Amino acid sequence: MDDTIKVPITFEKVDDDLTCVKWTTWLNKTTSICQARETERFQLNHAPFDVCYFNVSCVYNFVVKDDGSRRYCFEIFLTQVKSFKMATVNVNDTSPVSLIGPLDSHRRRPYAVWSTINGNAITLKEVGLRHGFWKSSKTYASIANLQPPLISCLLWIKFKMFGVGEISALNHMADLLARQTHSDVQFCFGNGEKIGGHVAILSARSPVFAAMFQHDMQESKTRKVVIEDIVPEIFKELLHYIYSGRCSTPLTEGTAQPLFVAADKYDIKDLKEDCVQYLLPCVTVKNAVELLIWADLQSIDKLKEATLDCVISNGKEICHQEEWEKLMKSYPDLCLTVTRRMVDIAKFPSSKRSRTEFKVPG
Template identity: 35%
Template structure:
């Protein structure tokens, strides 16, 4: 067991849906080993504790020396005293020797069926960046233990694990419908957003603050907006800003997939710290590449440091270079972004067949 102690970052994306970031030090990819971290959920599941195990597995392939296995163990501590926590944080051997009487696995057979969605994850999966698939589900091999082995992984500085507790959909929709009704019918709004064209839209400070750390700071400070309950928006049109507000109320932006809105909405979500909306925008943008927009998309993704989008745009550009190199946008790219052109040329060179002299070397 390694002594490394990666940092767990846990966030609740919506009711009962959690994303867990597990940071990986570069040294962790250099030898076969097992790394373990304990983490606790927040928000609606505060107090629930889990173990995350990351096990490197050596393979006979120089190009990819390691595969790995992720295991999530769901534990319910029956004795929450400090001595047990000290035991769990000591050496791997002491963890194995802990008295079983102090801890028991969650047992679905002992929990009323109407409580299962609240007590147990209904779906656990890895983010798409570690493999070629959109998402990689963890299978529940034993009660309270989820595992998945990743073959030929993309080496990344972090692992992102998702856990969905399958909260009651009917009740959840009822709450969302009520919040949406308050916004769409502009009921009891306590802040107004005013735009350059004279239009305005109202909202509720408590809802905005819950979904955006920027709004939370704005309305808990001595800013003018706190006193006047009026906010002037000059950098975006009301139609795009409304999509941000609707997302904060409902978790959904109806016009997200419109090409004229997606990138603007990402920038707005980035400005106000709405991470879940940023992720949804990127997922949509990954499907919007075409010959006409890929160069512009590449530059935009590079500017905003969206690695996943930048990589796919570059791959699309290289694949369609014969069509793109005659377009005026390519000349602008060469002039204004030589670093991106160099990267494209390097990737194209890798696709060319080697000459006889190169093979002899």
């Protein structure tokens, strides 16, 4: 790889716990059989004595389509290491080693990681018994006929501070739910499934549960709660978050929306924010209208603005979609908002980008 064509990694601090890392690189020549890998390293400075070191790798190969274009298969790996003196980790090795050292003091670690490659959204999952080793599922993307081809990878890294005492306390809390010990309330589902909970913990984390169990309501007398509008898998994730502060599995586009709705019903604000932060980089030309409608119905202003920007920036393509017809027929007020924005941009092109441009591939 010629170092002269490498683009430096850039960072954007979204808030104290969320950082967006932009990594742009040129792909080497490879075949559909042989894999190639691009690797870079970077550090994030959260405080004078809180520096995090990372290796990021993109493993890829491609297949040639009938029209001669290349369809690439990607996997992304993010590794938090003690220092840059550590060798790059073998991405095929999942043995139980610690990459960031013992948690004998508070240390900032990634809590959730997700990414887009040329606009294609993927989620990274912490692998096996390792701490600080994140791996994505395989994703496919067509790349324009560039010589050599260019990829732009955005990594969103959400951090939390972890310490031994904190982890131990959270593990004990989660064990109460996992082992179903000392339960004093039962959640009942339509399929006959039941799961136990603990009134004190639920009430402390949710004002809705607190009101349910503290007042003269049926649930406080029977200690049974019938769940009719949330599927068991989503409700279990909600409970896991209430007890441990994190989901048992990484968020996906399929779970983020129903989890937000469940968290909104029981007023779990931090889970709602996690779902929104996950969905923001998932906005694409294909799902922008659908997410716009959903964000409007849920009154999520931040996601609504992101989807509006995407729809307006890609209006010529989106107006031919079936989702656009649905927007016009079923949500005329929202359609009017989009149309007025488009007209304003056409009239005043100099103010076209008063907000951050949101141009994404389909």
